[in-house]
Amino acid sequence: MRKVNFFGINVENTTLEDISKDLENALLNKKKTTVFTPNxxxxxxxxxxxxxxxxINSAVHVIPDGIGLIYGxxxxxxxxxxxxTGYDTSIKLLEIANKHGLGLYLLGGKAGVSKDAFxxxxxxxxxxxxCGYHHGYFSGxxxxxxxxxEEQEVIEDINRSKPDIIFVGFGFPKQEIWIDKNKDKINATVLIGNGGVIDVLSGRVNRAPDIFIKLNLEWFYRLIKNPSRIKRQIYLPMFLIKVIFDKNAINELN
Known part of the structure; x- marks a missing residue:
């Protein structure tokens, strides 16, 4: 799989279809797989x-979740x-799990959110x-x-329920740290750090309308709905400026 290096982070040059096939194959063959979704x-x-x-580079799959990466x-x-996106990849995992009768565990969100998503x-x-669910507000x-x-109890609960897939929604970098530290203690095949996906699945947070997604303006919709996100959205123009003036910012890898 060819990759593109963004300031040291090796992102797969892939498609949702190809990632879905890889994840389905991993699940059917019990091949431990981690997925991180940098934007x-x-x-x-x-x-x-x-x-x-x-x-980030330690994950089996590092996928390009962010239109800024495409532009850069x-x-x-x-x-x-x-x-x-982490969201679309997560939905594909749900479809794969439904197709093959696989097990899912939800880990993250505030109390009650993962239950609603469940x-x-x-x-x-x-x-x-x-298989089960647990909020993300525990010591670990x-x-x-x-x-x-607390963490040992969560891991024991996960292993008792024998999931194939775990959604870990703590936000960056907490979810990545947790997955990296605990993946070898957990008897599951695919672990994905997917941020606010559990919140969306719970119905408590709405994803952008399709027209915004198709126009790659999901970030703009979120900004309209929550103007306080401007501090986070400023990363996009900062990223593009860095790319323009740093000749080594992005490189294609074989």
């Missing part, structure tokens, strides 16, 4: 921190096939074996408390 904000946060770059690559005459998933994907690796009693 421009994450790239900008990580680019000066070697430990975060190493953390174009500025360097590199064709990144398409934006592959119930909504069951309505739409009745063939999924829903993601809060700097490795091997805490």
């Amino acid at each position: 421009t904000e994450i790239v900008m946060m990580a680019k000066k921190d070697e430990s975060l770059i190493k953390l 690559a174009k500025l360097k005459n590199i064709e990144l096939k398409e934006r592959v 119930e909504n998933i069951l309505k739409k994907y009745p063939n999924i074996r829903l 690796s993601h809060t700097g408390n490795d091997n805490s009693l």
Whole structure:
């Protein structure tokens, strides 16, 4: 798989279809797989921190979740096939799980959010074996408390339920840290750090309308709905400016 390096982060030059096939194959063959989903904000946060770059690159799949990555690559005459979002990848995982009767565990969100998501998933994907859920507000690796009693209890609950897929929604970099620290302790095949996907699945947060998504303006919709996000959205123009003036910002890898 060819990759594109963004300030040290190696992002797969792939499509949603290809990633879905890889994940289905991994699930059917019980091949432990981790998925991280960096966007421009994450790239900008990580680019000066070697430990975060190493953390992101440790995943089996690092997919381009952010239209800014597509635009940035174009500025360097590199064709990144398409934006592959954590949300769309998660939905594909739900479809795969429903198709094969696989197990899913939801980890993240505030109290009650994962429970609501759990119930909504069951309505739409009745063939999924829903193994369990837990909120993200516990002491653990993601809060700097490795091997805490709470974390051990969460891991024991996950392993008892024997899921095939785990959605970890703590936000960056907590979800990536938690997955990296605990993936070998967990008896599951695919672990994906997917930010606010559990919130959307719960029905408490709405995703942008299709027209905004098709026009790659999902970021703009979120800004309209929540103007306080301007501090986060500023990462996109900052990223593009850095790309323009840094000849080594983006490189295509074989």
